[in-house]
Amino acid sequence: MENDEVILLGFWPSYFATRVKVALAEKGIEYKYKEEEDMLSGNKSPLLQKMNPIHRKIPVLIHNGKPVCESLVAVEYIDEVWKDRAPLLPSDPYERSQARFWADYTGKKLYEFGRSLWTTKRGELLGGKKDFIDSLKLLELEALGDKPYFGGESFGFVDIATIGFYSWFYVYETFGNFSIEAECPKLVAWGKRCMQRESVSKSLPDRHKIYELIVEFRKKYGVE
Known part of the structure; x- marks a missing residue:
């Protein structure tokens, strides 16, 4: 997993994007962050629309070119992929x-x-x-x-x-x-x-x- 490419599409005040940021930080995963939404204009980038064509909203976690949409789904994905690091979900x-x-x-x-x-x-x-x-x-x-x-x-x-x-x-x-x-x-x-x-x-x-x-x-x- 050392050479993985991890990108997060987010919007800086979003509580949902914050979930993914914290999860990545807890696991110690390096990633690139891209600001992809503007609350006042409503503009959505082509990248966001391509990576989340269903809802066209942030956050989107992109792992080696593959998108994972919805914040809680992304947090669980992070927990499962990097399971050798401190777990986020209980084992029971x-x-x-x-x-x-x-x-x-x-x-x-x-x-x-x-x-x-x-x-x-x-x-x-x-x-x-x-x-x-x-x-x-x-x-x-x-x-x-x-x-x-x-x-x-x-x-x-x-x-x-x-x-x-x-x-x-x-x-x-x-x-x-x-x-x-x-x-x-x-x-x-x-x-x-x-x-x-x-x-x-x-x-x-x-x-x-x-x-x-x-x-x-x-x-x-x-x-x-």
Whole structure:
């Protein structure tokens, strides 16, 4: 695997692309990164359309010329191909199934409810805000609990699936006018713990840059 060509097509603020970045970093895999999408223009490069003709969206992991689409599929692929390095998924079948369940949950619920906070006019936020907070509380209570990481003592699959949202907490709080730490202190403590890992701190985008992008997005599409 030493001479493998690994390329990641991504979009810098994307929580989904962040998943793949962190997984690659955890495994110590060198790769080339290509910025392939523009949120404000909607432009998609010919390379992205060729490598993901079905959905035409990032992230796409390209391993020796072969594309692997969808973030969680790519993370599992990385875990299986570079299995000689620290595993990302639990070895126990039941624990593995639970990890997949919660990773899927974050990708659907946190994405859907979180997105509603910054794509909705300020006066219309009430329902979406409650849904988002409830989804965070459920994740904290049922999946994280009192453990340092979602899988227990070691950083793993669900942490990788979820940590990209941590960079967006500032956006959610600012437009939703609430404190995630006040609502979910264990979840915020988990995020800070993850940020102490080099694989995370070097992969996550700056929260203020994301906020500036969203402000620009809201102005362009008249969401105020």
